[in-house]
Amino acid sequence: MEDLELNANAYLPLRDVVFHTLREAILKGDLKPGERLMELQLASKLGVSRTPIREAIRMLQQEGLAVTIPRKGAQVAAMTEKDMEDVLKIREALEILAGQLACEQVSHAQLAAFEENIAAFSDAMGTGDLKRIAQADIDFHDMIYQAAGNPKLVMLLNNLREQIYRYRVEYLKDCSNHPRLIEEHRQILAGLRHGDKKYVTEMMRRHLDNQTRAVKNIIRAQE
Amino acid sequence: MEDLELNANAYLPLRDVVFHTLREAILKGDLKPGERLMELQLASKLGVSRTPIREAIRMLQQEGLAVTIPRKGAQVAAMTEKDMEDVLKIREALEILAGQLACEQVSHAQLAAFEENIAAFSDAMGTGDLKRIAQADIDFHDMIYQAAGNPKLVMLLNNLREQIYRYRVEYLKDCSNHPRLIEEHRQILAGLRHGDKKYVTEMMRRHLDNQTRAVKNIIRAQE
């Protein structure tokens, strides 16, 4: 771990600021799996007392990003390849569920927004701006979640996405994937437009299987 | 809220004991939806300081059982009929996933344990002991989760089950459901034994749809 800094939004409780800061650091890899989260150290580094640090750790723990051992303290949760596979399986099942639900109730306005998103996605790929590419991809899936109209599902999927965040970015870096990605998004959108549940299910499955395969390769390459 | 009492297992940190105590109280309905979780009040009632209470609340919050508004405090999360439907949909998708995974890798020992469980289930229904009935039912589903070999999935499903706990018990109270329940468990087991994914998927779906329908009726009746 290196420099961590608080983005001290005046009116949020410090525990929430700390929580977001630490989460970000874990996801970006600044805090590495297995690294200890020592309260005093973090407190002095972030310029707060132990109290908000401890509460933030309890939140990270419940979210699965940290593991605490009583009287020994917390560490950044390690994620093995098996763990990642497990997460990806769950995510696939839930993303497909989201697609099916979205099929039933996606609105015209939402369909239009999907169109725009795909244009932006394609556009970003043209420029090669990784951040914009990643954001457009995230937005696409988010829009599906929203269209599904199930807030609890949205929360779960956001949490799962968080856990594969690092690898997903690597996947998007590889430009050879881009054309297929666009095409898959287009197909899913077409299915949503026609309310064709079976088709959406199948396309989502393919889309996610591709991503799953790629993410697994990345993990294997890193180890 | 009434009497709450700490089950003070000597060696767990108090935050965990408090967490379990409050969770139990919320699930059993001793702490009602919308009820405020006031730190000082809980602290004096449980005989601890505010610190462990606050940490427990952060955990409950991340688990979805409590909602915190900055500078106003925490309340027990309310659950509308819509919320419950949302949870049930997610649970169905994940239980089916668990069934499919279990199909691929259930062991002989596990199959034997399933047999025993069904016998115990049937037995408990004979005596009418609601607690044993509920436990056998929970065990059956737990065994499927275990057989799926995906710990993250197990955690998620346990959390979801938690959220429908109250209604599920009501469902089991109605004896007219019992024969069908046993039969459904038998069918699922048969599917697992043959590793027939399609069949298990279908049977799980029916089993869960029945439960979903029943739970929804119970909710509607209560409101």
Added chain:
DNA sequence: CGAATGTATTTTGTATACATAATTTTACCA
């Protein structure tokens, strides 16, 4: 040299103190 034991240091667990925001009550005036 290595295992074991005792001591010092670090770290977590819990309680408490103090500051500030939110709420309720009270008092006052139109």
Added chain:
DNA sequence: TGGTAAAATTATGTATACAAAATACATTCG
């Protein structure tokens, strides 16, 4: 009487103090 402002109360947010457990380290003894 009704409404508003000020005061008092209550609750949360944060920091700190103290206790106890875990860890690291040094010393002793075989």
